[in-house]
Amino acid sequence: MAAxxxxxxxxxxxxxxxxxxxxxxxxxxxxxxxxxxxARLRGPSMVGYYPATFNIPEIIRKYPELEMVDDEEQERLQDVIDRRRRGKGAPKKAKSKADSRRLQKRR
Structure with missing residues (x-):
């Protein structure tokens, strides 16, 4: 018998x-x-799973002798030019307080 x-x-x-x-x-x-x-941390293995990002603008800046062209940037710049022609671009910055839009408004 157990005690x-x-x-x-x-x-x-x-x-x-x-x-x-x-x-x-x-x-x-x-x-x-x-x-x-x-538990073992998941972060290091997740970082190792995904490859390094491929950044075209960075490569273009790093190696200018390749004479590569970033098509997306060229398209963006052309869109900005087109918007300015239509009057949809960013407003000009005021050089002085007199040029400010706030002072031109009537009260």
């Missing part, structure tokens, strides 16, 4: 075991998140 061990002794034994093996003592079985804190 009866009081629960207080088992609790003390568990607490001592946790202090010896450096584990957390959690008698109420509360959620602590220890599983996620012990």
């Amino acid at each position: 009866f061990v009081p629960p207080s002794r088992l609790r003390a034994l568990t607490q001592l075991r946790c202090s010896i093996f450096q584990t957390s003592y959690n008698p109420e079985s509360l959620r602590t998140g220890a599983k996620y804190l012990r």
